[in-house]
Amino acid sequence: MLYLQLYFTGYGLTLEDLAASRSLKSKTPGHPEVHHTVGVEMSTGPLGQGVASAVGMAMAARHEAALFAAGSDHLDHTVWALAGDGCLQEGVSSEASSLAGSLGLDNLVLIWDDNGITIDADTSGTFSEDVRARYRAYGWRVLEIDDATDLAAIEAVLRAAAERTGQPTLVAVKTVIGAPSAKFGGTPAAHSGGFGKEEVGAVLESLGYSPTAELSELVNDEILAHTRAASERGAALHADWQREHSAWEAEQPEAAARWNAFRDGATDPSPLEAIATGSPGDPVATRKTNGAVIKALQESLRLWGGSADLSGSTNVAVDGKPFSAGDPGGxxxxxxxxxxxxxAILSGIALHGPWRPFGSTYLVFSDYMRPSIRLAALMGLGVIYVFTHDSVAVGEDGPTHQPVEQIASLRTVPGLDVVRPADAVEVTAVWQRILASPQRPVALLLSRQDVPVLESDGDTADGARAGGFVRWQSGVGTDLALIATGSEVSLAIEAAQALEAEGIAARVVSMPCVEWFSEADRDYRESVLPPSLTARVAIEAGRGDAWYRWAGSSGEVVSIEEFGESGSGAEVMRLRGIHLDAVLDAARRVLRTGHPVP
Amino acid sequence: MLYLQLYFTGYGLTLEDLAASRSLKSKTPGHPEVHHTVGVEMSTGPLGQGVASAVGMAMAARHEAALFAAGSDHLDHTVWALAGDGCLQEGVSSEASSLAGSLGLDNLVLIWDDNGITIDADTSGTFSEDVRARYRAYGWRVLEIDDATDLAAIEAVLRAAAERTGQPTLVAVKTVIGAPSAKFGGTPAAHSGGFGKEEVGAVLESLGYSPTAELSELVNDEILAHTRAASERGAALHADWQREHSAWEAEQPEAAARWNAFRDGATDPSPLEAIATGSPGDPVATRKTNGAVIKALQESLRLWGGSADLSGSTNVAVDGKPFSAGDPGGxxxxxxxxxxxxxAILSGIALHGPWRPFGSTYLVFSDYMRPSIRLAALMGLGVIYVFTHDSVAVGEDGPTHQPVEQIASLRTVPGLDVVRPADAVEVTAVWQRILASPQRPVALLLSRQDVPVLESDGDTADGARAGGFVRWQSGVGTDLALIATGSEVSLAIEAAQALEAEGIAARVVSMPCVEWFSEADRDYRESVLPPSLTARVAIEAGRGDAWYRWAGSSGEVVSIEEFGESGSGAEVMRLRGIHLDAVLDAARRVLRTGHPVP
Incomplete structure (x- = not known):
C-alpha cells in the first residue's frame, strides 16, 4: 500500500519498481526500508515497533519546538502512524501508548486498521479486548471511521485528529481485509499470497473494469494527473510552512540561529576533555564516569535521553525536569x-533527528530491547544504549539480574558497536568516537562495581578509540597476550604483573570494542596482536565462545559459562571463575602445552 | 516479603535464613529462585514475567481439568499472582493480560500492589493511565482493596476474587510503600536500601514497640504459634481436596487412571518412529517434518502448545479446536x-506441569522472547521453542524477517539447547533426545526452504542425538573437516563431493546441537573431530565468531556477517556468501596456507 501511494503521488517509484517488488535490489523490498526508498520514514516489518517509534518521533518534535521555538508551534508537527491488529497486540506498542498518554502527546495520531483478521484466524479468540476502551484508559482520545470507503468521513476525521486536544489520538478505522474480493475479503487468506487470475478478474469486474483489463486501463495519465496533484498540494503546504518559518526566523533571530546551529551542527565533544578521570589506582565504577560524561554533554542539547526507571543506579540522571506535557523542554x-x-522510542527520536538519543537500564534487561536494538542497527541510527551492571559482579540481586550472555549476544547484532571500557580514561575516550559516529548504534557496557583507574599514557585514548590496544606491556618482551575488556582489564594487568615476577613476559590488550578493532587496518591489528604471538588468553566475565576467534586454538578463554548466583559481587565473580588464579593457570597452560582444539 | 511469609507460616525458612538474605548459598537469594527455596513457585525478578507466567499456569490448570476431570472442577485450581506497578508497565504483562481476558481465565487472580511508586519517582509522570479501566477493557473483573491494613476487607475481597465469574480478576490494593515509616513511607527511597537504625527505631515505636526492641520481642513462640496455624488450616484444606479427589477417582476410575498416567508418565516417543523421513535427495523443509512430529506426538497429551499467529507457516497446526473459555480442552x-x-506463558505451563509446552514463530522474532527464554533456561523448564524460517533463505520478506544473529545469540544463553537439524532424519532423531530431557529448554531451528534428505545409515539418529557426528566421509581419507548445521549440511556435503573430485578428502560433520556435542565425552568428540585434524571449515548461515572455537585458528568460518536483503532466498544466500564456491575456496585456503589468527 505504501509503495502504491509513493507511485501514485509521484514520490519517485515507477510501475517497474512496483512490478519488481520483493526482488533483489528493487526499490520495493518485502518490507519498507528507510534510506532505501524515498518516502519511507522507518524500516518496518516487526510488529509494534512502528507504534513505539512514532511515539518517539512525536516526543522529538515536541521537544525541539519547546527548546527552540516556544510561542510558535510550527516545529511541533503531527506524527501519523498506521497500525494493524497485530501491532496493537504487541507489548511494545502497549508500553509506548501508555507513556504517550502520560505525556499528553497530542501531536500523535495512530490510525488503526481495525479489520479483525490476523494470519491464523479472526481475532475473536485472541484479541476480544475493547481496544478503544484500552486506549481511553491510557489517556488517549478515540475517533472512529466506520466505513473505510467513505472518503468524506475519512477526511473529516483525520482533520479532527490533527487538532491539539492535550491527548494523543487513536483513529479506529473499520476495514475489510481483501475487500472487495468476494472470495478472500474478510478472511485470513487475504493477508498474503495472490488472489489468482480468476479472483483478480472478479475484483476488477466488481470495480467496473473488464475482468481482463490491461494495466494501462487501470493506470493512465488522467489517473496520474489526479493522484499526483497531491504533490502540488504538498508543495503549497510546504511553502506555507516555509513562510511561517521565515517569519519566525525574522521575529526570533536568536532562537532561529540556535535552532540552525542545532540542526546543522554536530555534537561538540569538547566537554569530554574536562571530565575528571582520576589517578591510577582510584576505584571508580565506569558507570560513574559515564554519568559525568552525560552531564557534561547535556549542554550540547544533541544528547537527549533518560532511563527505564533506573536513572539513579545507571548514573544517567541530569539536572532539570522530566519531559512532560507541561515541560516539553524537559x-x-x-x-x-x-x-x-x-x-523503540529512542529509534523514533533518532529518525526524527538530530539527536543522539540515549536510554539506560541494567545490561541484563537489554534482552527486553533486542527487537528494537536490531531494527536500530538495521536502520543505522545513532542511538546510545547505556547498560550498566554489566557482569555477575552485580552481586546480591542474583542470577536474574546478572548478565552472563548479554555481552556476547549483543556482539552478534550486525552494525551494533558493543563498547566495554576498562576504566575512566577509556570511558571518556570511547565517547569521542561515539559522538563522531552518528550512524552507528552503540551499546555502552559499564560496571556497577568500582574498578581501578589504570596507568595511561598519551596513546591510551587513541587506543581505546581504535577498539583494541596494548594497555600494559612487560618490560622484558612478549611471550603471551592477555586480551580483556571492561572490568577484566585490571585483572589481566594484575595477572601480567604476577607473571612478570615468574619471568613470563605478557602484554595486556584492552579491547573495549571488538567491532572497531575488527575494522582497524591490518597493520594496526597486527601491531597489537602479532600473528606470531599465538600464546593468548582472552578474559571476559561472560560467555566466551566468540573469543576463540581472538585467542586462537593455541589459546584459552577465561569466561563465565553458566548463570550466576546471589552473593557479593566479588564472591560471585570468583565462584564463576573470573579471578587471578584462573588467569594465571590459563596463561601457564597456554605457554606450556598449548590448548587443543576441542 | 515472600521469605517472611515462608518463615512465619512454617515453610522451612529460619531466622538464620532471613538474616543470611542475599548472601552466597543462602536459601534467601536476592530474588526468589524456584527449585532452590521451598514455597517459591517461580524464579522472579525481571518485571512482568510473573504476570504472564501466571496466565500460563491458569491455562494449564484449566486445560488439565478439562482433559481429565470434566464435571469436577477440583483440578481447576485458582492461580494467585502478585504484581507491582512496574510489572503492569511491562509489555509482556499487557500481552498476557489481554489474552487472559480473551480466554476468560476466571481461575486467575492478579493482585496489584498499587503504591504509585517506582525506583525513580512516583508514577504520575509515566504511568498516569487508568489501570482499572485498562483491565476492564481486556475483559477482566476489577476488585478493590482501599486500605491494605484492613484485614477483614482483604479477606472478603480475596474470597470474592476466587469466585468463578467467567473473567480473570484484578484486585487493586491501595498500599503505601515503606509504611509506616514517616521518613520513607510513600517515597521512592523505600524501594531499596536500609532505613537506618534511627528510622527503624521510629517505625518500631509507631508499632508499639521499644525503638531498641530486640528481635526476640518481635518474633516469639506466641507469634509463631499464631502465624503457623496457617499450616494447619492449609493441611485441613488439602485434606478436603484430597477427599474430593478420592471421591472423583472412585466415581471416575477410567478418567482417574488416565490422569494418573498423564501425571506420572513420560512423553511416549514411539510415534516418532512412524514419521516418514523420505528418501535421500527428496526436497523437504525441516519445518515440514517437524510439523509431522508435532501431529504424531499430539496423542501423548504431554505436548501442548501453539503459535504466535504463525501456526500455518511454522507448521505446528494440529487438528482440533483452539483452547478457549468454551473449549478448555482445546x-x-x-x-x-x-x-x-x-x-512466558509456556514457562507457566511448564512450571505447572507436566506438559512439554511448545510455541512457534519465525526465528527472527525470538528476539521478542529473550527475557522469557532466559528465565526458562535459568529455571530448567522443558519448553520447546519452534523457530522456523531460520536464515536469510527466508528471502523476499527482507532483512527484518531474516535471522542473521539469532542462531549465535541463542547459543549464548546458558542451559538452552539450540538444535538445528540438517534434514528430516535429524529432525525426528533430535526429538527423541528432546523428549528425554524434560528439564532443558530447547530452541528448535528449522528451515523455511526445502533441503534435501541426506544419505543416512544406522548411526545417523544416534549421531544427531549426540549433537555432532560424521554425516559424510570421503572414501579416501580425511584431509579436512567441514562442520555445518541445518540447511548448510547439504551444502557441505556438496562441497566435500566436489573436493573429492579434486583429490581432497573431506569429512562433513553435522552439528545439530553444539551444546549436546560439547557435553559428549572427549573420546567421542575426538572421534568426530580429531585434534590432529586442524584443517577445518565451519559453515553456518549466521554470525560466525563463535565457530572459531571449533574451526580453530588454522580454520575458516563461512558465515553471514551482515543483515540480509529482500530477494529470493537462494539469491540472498549467495549474495551473503553461503554458496558452494565460498566453501570450496575456504577449504582450499585452509589446506594451502592455514588461516592466521586475526
Whole structure:
C-alpha cells in the first residue's frame, strides 16, 4: 500500500519498481526500508515497533519546538502512524501508548486498521479486548471511521485528529481485509499470497473494469494527473510552512540561529576533555564516569535521553525536569519500566533527528530491547544504549539480574558497536568516537562495581578509540597476550604483573570494542596482536565462545559459562571463575602445552 | 516479603535464613529462585514475567481439568499472582493480560500492589493511565482493596476474587510503600536500601514497640504459634481436596487412571518412529517434518502448545479446536501476535506441569522472547521453542524477517539447547533426545526452504542425538573437516563431493546441537573431530565468531556477517556468501596456507 501511494503521488517509484517488488535490489523490498526508498520514514516489518517509534518521533518534535521555538508551534508537527491488529497486540506498542498518554502527546495520531483478521484466524479468540476502551484508559482520545470507503468521513476525521486536544489520538478505522474480493475479503487468506487470475478478474469486474483489463486501463495519465496533484498540494503546504518559518526566523533571530546551529551542527565533544578521570589506582565504577560524561554533554542539547526507571543506579540522571506535557523542554526522559518501548522510542527520536538519543537500564534487561536494538542497527541510527551492571559482579540481586550472555549476544547484532571500557580514561575516550559516529548504534557496557583507574599514557585514548590496544606491556618482551575488556582489564594487568615476577613476559590488550578493532587496518591489528604471538588468553566475565576467534586454538578463554548466583559481587565473580588464579593457570597452560582444539 | 511469609507460616525458612538474605548459598537469594527455596513457585525478578507466567499456569490448570476431570472442577485450581506497578508497565504483562481476558481465565487472580511508586519517582509522570479501566477493557473483573491494613476487607475481597465469574480478576490494593515509616513511607527511597537504625527505631515505636526492641520481642513462640496455624488450616484444606479427589477417582476410575498416567508418565516417543523421513535427495523443509512430529506426538497429551499467529507457516497446526473459555480442552493454543507473552506463558505451563509446552514463530522474532527464554533456561523448564524460517533463505520478506544473529545469540544463553537439524532424519532423531530431557529448554531451528534428505545409515539418529557426528566421509581419507548445521549440511556435503573430485578428502560433520556435542565425552568428540585434524571449515548461515572455537585458528568460518536483503532466498544466500564456491575456496585456503589468527 505504501509503495502504491509513493507511485501514485509521484514520490519517485515507477510501475517497474512496483512490478519488481520483493526482488533483489528493487526499490520495493518485502518490507519498507528507510534510506532505501524515498518516502519511507522507518524500516518496518516487526510488529509494534512502528507504534513505539512514532511515539518517539512525536516526543522529538515536541521537544525541539519547546527548546527552540516556544510561542510558535510550527516545529511541533503531527506524527501519523498506521497500525494493524497485530501491532496493537504487541507489548511494545502497549508500553509506548501508555507513556504517550502520560505525556499528553497530542501531536500523535495512530490510525488503526481495525479489520479483525490476523494470519491464523479472526481475532475473536485472541484479541476480544475493547481496544478503544484500552486506549481511553491510557489517556488517549478515540475517533472512529466506520466505513473505510467513505472518503468524506475519512477526511473529516483525520482533520479532527490533527487538532491539539492535550491527548494523543487513536483513529479506529473499520476495514475489510481483501475487500472487495468476494472470495478472500474478510478472511485470513487475504493477508498474503495472490488472489489468482480468476479472483483478480472478479475484483476488477466488481470495480467496473473488464475482468481482463490491461494495466494501462487501470493506470493512465488522467489517473496520474489526479493522484499526483497531491504533490502540488504538498508543495503549497510546504511553502506555507516555509513562510511561517521565515517569519519566525525574522521575529526570533536568536532562537532561529540556535535552532540552525542545532540542526546543522554536530555534537561538540569538547566537554569530554574536562571530565575528571582520576589517578591510577582510584576505584571508580565506569558507570560513574559515564554519568559525568552525560552531564557534561547535556549542554550540547544533541544528547537527549533518560532511563527505564533506573536513572539513579545507571548514573544517567541530569539536572532539570522530566519531559512532560507541561515541560516539553524537559531535560530528561522518564520511560517508566518499559525497556522495549524505550528502545523503540529512542529509534523514533533518532529518525526524527538530530539527536543522539540515549536510554539506560541494567545490561541484563537489554534482552527486553533486542527487537528494537536490531531494527536500530538495521536502520543505522545513532542511538546510545547505556547498560550498566554489566557482569555477575552485580552481586546480591542474583542470577536474574546478572548478565552472563548479554555481552556476547549483543556482539552478534550486525552494525551494533558493543563498547566495554576498562576504566575512566577509556570511558571518556570511547565517547569521542561515539559522538563522531552518528550512524552507528552503540551499546555502552559499564560496571556497577568500582574498578581501578589504570596507568595511561598519551596513546591510551587513541587506543581505546581504535577498539583494541596494548594497555600494559612487560618490560622484558612478549611471550603471551592477555586480551580483556571492561572490568577484566585490571585483572589481566594484575595477572601480567604476577607473571612478570615468574619471568613470563605478557602484554595486556584492552579491547573495549571488538567491532572497531575488527575494522582497524591490518597493520594496526597486527601491531597489537602479532600473528606470531599465538600464546593468548582472552578474559571476559561472560560467555566466551566468540573469543576463540581472538585467542586462537593455541589459546584459552577465561569466561563465565553458566548463570550466576546471589552473593557479593566479588564472591560471585570468583565462584564463576573470573579471578587471578584462573588467569594465571590459563596463561601457564597456554605457554606450556598449548590448548587443543576441542 | 515472600521469605517472611515462608518463615512465619512454617515453610522451612529460619531466622538464620532471613538474616543470611542475599548472601552466597543462602536459601534467601536476592530474588526468589524456584527449585532452590521451598514455597517459591517461580524464579522472579525481571518485571512482568510473573504476570504472564501466571496466565500460563491458569491455562494449564484449566486445560488439565478439562482433559481429565470434566464435571469436577477440583483440578481447576485458582492461580494467585502478585504484581507491582512496574510489572503492569511491562509489555509482556499487557500481552498476557489481554489474552487472559480473551480466554476468560476466571481461575486467575492478579493482585496489584498499587503504591504509585517506582525506583525513580512516583508514577504520575509515566504511568498516569487508568489501570482499572485498562483491565476492564481486556475483559477482566476489577476488585478493590482501599486500605491494605484492613484485614477483614482483604479477606472478603480475596474470597470474592476466587469466585468463578467467567473473567480473570484484578484486585487493586491501595498500599503505601515503606509504611509506616514517616521518613520513607510513600517515597521512592523505600524501594531499596536500609532505613537506618534511627528510622527503624521510629517505625518500631509507631508499632508499639521499644525503638531498641530486640528481635526476640518481635518474633516469639506466641507469634509463631499464631502465624503457623496457617499450616494447619492449609493441611485441613488439602485434606478436603484430597477427599474430593478420592471421591472423583472412585466415581471416575477410567478418567482417574488416565490422569494418573498423564501425571506420572513420560512423553511416549514411539510415534516418532512412524514419521516418514523420505528418501535421500527428496526436497523437504525441516519445518515440514517437524510439523509431522508435532501431529504424531499430539496423542501423548504431554505436548501442548501453539503459535504466535504463525501456526500455518511454522507448521505446528494440529487438528482440533483452539483452547478457549468454551473449549478448555482445546488441542492447541492461539497466542495472538504476542511472542513475548507466549514464551512466558509456556514457562507457566511448564512450571505447572507436566506438559512439554511448545510455541512457534519465525526465528527472527525470538528476539521478542529473550527475557522469557532466559528465565526458562535459568529455571530448567522443558519448553520447546519452534523457530522456523531460520536464515536469510527466508528471502523476499527482507532483512527484518531474516535471522542473521539469532542462531549465535541463542547459543549464548546458558542451559538452552539450540538444535538445528540438517534434514528430516535429524529432525525426528533430535526429538527423541528432546523428549528425554524434560528439564532443558530447547530452541528448535528449522528451515523455511526445502533441503534435501541426506544419505543416512544406522548411526545417523544416534549421531544427531549426540549433537555432532560424521554425516559424510570421503572414501579416501580425511584431509579436512567441514562442520555445518541445518540447511548448510547439504551444502557441505556438496562441497566435500566436489573436493573429492579434486583429490581432497573431506569429512562433513553435522552439528545439530553444539551444546549436546560439547557435553559428549572427549573420546567421542575426538572421534568426530580429531585434534590432529586442524584443517577445518565451519559453515553456518549466521554470525560466525563463535565457530572459531571449533574451526580453530588454522580454520575458516563461512558465515553471514551482515543483515540480509529482500530477494529470493537462494539469491540472498549467495549474495551473503553461503554458496558452494565460498566453501570450496575456504577449504582450499585452509589446506594451502592455514588461516592466521586475526
Amino acid at each position: 531535560e530528561f526522559i522518564r520511560f517508566g519500566i518499559r525497556e522495549h518501548a524505550m528502545a | 488441542e492447541f493454543i492461539r497466542f495472538g501476535i504476542r511472542e513475548h507473552a507466549m514464551a
